Amino acid sequence: xxxxxxTPRYLVIGTGKKITLECSQTMGHDKMYWYQQDPGMELHxxxxxxxxxxxxxxxxxxxxxxxxxxxxHFPLTLESARPSHTSQYLCASSGKSTxxxxxxxxxxxxxxxx
Amino acid sequence: xxxxxxPPSMDCxxxxxxxxxxxxxxxxxxxxxxxYRQIHSQGPQYIIHGLKNNETNExxxxxxxxxxxxxxxxxxxATLRDTAVYYCIVRPRDDYKLSFGAGTTVTxxx
Numbered sequence: 001x002x003x004x005x006x007t008p009r010y011l012v013i014g015t016g017k018k019i020t021l022e023c024s025q026t027m028g029h030d031k032m033y034w035y036q037q038d039p040g041m042e043l044h045x046x047x048x049x050x051x052x053x054x055x056x057x058x059x060x061x062x063x064x065x066x067x068x069x070x071x072x073h074f075p076l077t078l079e080s081a082r083p084s085h086t087s088q089y090l091c092a093s094s095g096k097s098t099x100x101x102x103x104x105x106x107x108x109x110x111x112x113x114x
Numbered sequence: 115x116x117x118x119x120x121p122p123s124m125d126c127x128x129x130x131x132x133x134x135x136x137x138x139x140x141x142x143x144x145x146x147x148x149x150y151r152q153i154h155s156q157g158p159q160y161i162i163h164g165l166k167n168n169e170t171n172e173x174x175x176x177x178x179x180x181x182x183x184x185x186x187x188x189x190x191x192a193t194l195r196d197t198a199v200y201y202c203i204v205r206p207r208d209d210y211k212l213s214f215g216a217g218t219t220v221t222x223x224x
Contacts, residue, residue: 031210043158043214050210059213090157094210101210102148105157 003027006091006106013081013113021076021109023091031101032074035090036060037108043090049074081113117141117204123219132189134218136202139183144207147178149187150214151198158201158214161187192222 004025013019025032034047035058045058049068063085064078074093078085088110092103119137126132138147146165150158162169162176164185169176175188189196201217 039155042216045211045213048211058211088155092157100146100163102160102163103158103212104160108155108157
């Protein structure tokens with residue numbers, strides 16, 4: 001059973017639309033992360049949060065934004081989707097309970113912007 | 115400036131042990147070694163981690179050299195379902211972010 005949930009799994013959307021990718025975890029982890037991965041390529045950290053009302057940008061610059069109003073919820077928003085945003089987005093969380101802050105990943109959202 | 119070096123790919127036979135090497139010659143005393151794997155395009159899966167001592171769990175064993183400059187992940191009896199990209203990652207004790215790198219693509223053959 002998954003302890004971290006991402007919705008939707010697949011999303012095809014037109015250019016210029018606003019989208020929000022959802023990520024929720026039930027493990028009570030204080031730390032959450034968003035990664036972006038193109039097919040066959042490396043994962044890149046785009047956002048992370050170490051607690052409520054705390055968010056930081058990752059190593060890869062992204063036009064997306066995130067929020068952390070509740071511990072269990074870490075949504076990612078694109079205000080105006082473009083074809084260059086087409087990618088897979090993976091959410092993860094970590095806490096003391098998972099192998100000394102080992103990550104648990106969601107199943108990902110495959111975004112296609114047409 | 116990659117913190118770890120892994121071979122890009124390796125094959126192993128089903129039922130045999132798979133030994134995955136990782137070089138982390140610049141590791142410092144407060145940095146952990148983590149291993150993850152990613153099967154196809156699923157989210158990566160945590161395997162094991164260690165600081166100085168060798169570690170074993172139900173999935174794998176982690177052997178860290180005494181000088182901590184390299185480590186080996188051992189899958190004791192590889193199955194076809196172990197085919198994946200395996201990532202060796204060094205993480206400081208007080209920095210929880212992970213950089214995944216290119217990893218090693220492991221193909222288990224029948």
